[in-house]
Amino acid sequence: MTLRVTFLGTSGAIPTAERNPSAIHLNREGEQLLFDCxxxxxRQMMRFSTGFSISRICLTHVHGDHVLGLPGLLQTLDFNDRAEPLTIHTPRGTADNVRRLISALDTRPAFSLEIEEVGEGDLVHRGEEYEIRTFPTEHRTRSVGYALIEDDRKGRFDRERAEELGVPVGPAFGRLHAGEPVELEDRVVEPEEVVGPPRPGRRFVYTGDTRPADATIDAARGADLLIHDATFGDDWADRARETGHSTAREAGALAREAGVERLALTHVSSRYAGDASRLAREARESLSGGEAFVADDGMEIDVPFPE
Known part of the structure; x- marks a missing residue:
């Protein structure tokens, strides 16, 4: 089952020739979500072939480098005769800001557009076998992060054991895997006899702009992919604290504490436009052997199941 992340924009507040402002596209088995815009x-969506079939946009906060793409994107969707509804989630107390930004064009999309405020720890959306929840972040404005958490999957079916117990090959296997007992001539075979324990689904976490925070550690516990603010390196650590951002080393330490499988560093300051490799190096030193990398515009990551 596909869970694919495409980095559309990985720069800090000031874009560079190589990096666009913040935007993350996620495709889960054909359902498309956009985090920040x-x-x-x-244009990045066209350039990197994600398509425009997004069902919802999740905003971490309403600073310009995270929302100024909304008017143009909505206008393009309208010009393309979009009929499907679109929901924009935004932190509590910021919906009017988003409405004013969209209405600045003096146009109203023909498709249904809902703007919903979300608080800290809210269930944002319940999809097919997954949910999206918010968690509090620490920036200089109202802000949240988002965690997409898949439901547990069924345990592995032990065909060999089922056959040993006399279960006939065929539909009975499916019933057992679905949690139903199967009655044989001499006994009843219970599902737990041939089906292993539930297996975890995947966890995707995106912080937006933030200082390192305990709430992020909780949200990212065991995450298969954590996308974390890493605006600065050690050389600008004071500036990170002043502006409500994180250093790459701080992101690495947080990922280590949360037991994250992969850490993607984003929101890279234009100070590192020529070479951001130091950010990856500092994060890896802090992560102590885990996988950490600086995300680039156009990078595509497939998130596997945690087997």
Whole structure:
């Protein structure tokens, strides 16, 4: 089952020739979600072939480098005769800001557009075998992060054991795997006899702009992919604290504590436009052997199941 992340924008507040402002596209088995929508996001979607069939946009906060792409994207969707509804989630107390930004074009999309405020720890959306929840972040404005958490999957079916117990090959296997007992001539075979324990689904976490925070550790516990603010390196650690951002080393330490499988560093300051390799190096040193990398615009990551 596909869980694919495409980095549409990985720059800090100031874009560079290589990096667009913040935007993350996620495709889960054909359902498309957009996290943040910096200036030029619609062009990045065309450039990197994600398509425009997004069902919802999740905003971490309403600073310009995370939302200025909304008017253009919505206008393009309207010009393309979109009929499906679209929901925009935004932190509590910011819906009017988003409405004013969209209405600045003096146009109203023909498709249904809902703007919903979300608080800290809210269930944002319940999808097919997954949910999206918010968690509090620490920035200089109202802000949240988002965690997409898949339901547990069925345990592995032990065909060999089932056959040893006399279960006939065929539909009975499916019933046992679905949790139903199967009655044989001499006994009843219970599902737990041939089906292993539930297996975890995947966990995707995106922080947006933030200082390192305990709430992020909780949300990212065991995450298969954590996308974390890493605006600065050690050389600008004071600036990170002043502006409500994180260093790469701090992101690495947080990922280590949360037991994260993979850490993607994003929101890279234009100070590192020529070479951001130091950010990956500092994060890896802090992560102590885990996988950490600086995300680039256009990078595509498939998130596997945690087997």
């Amino acid at each position: 910096g200036e030029g996001t619609q």
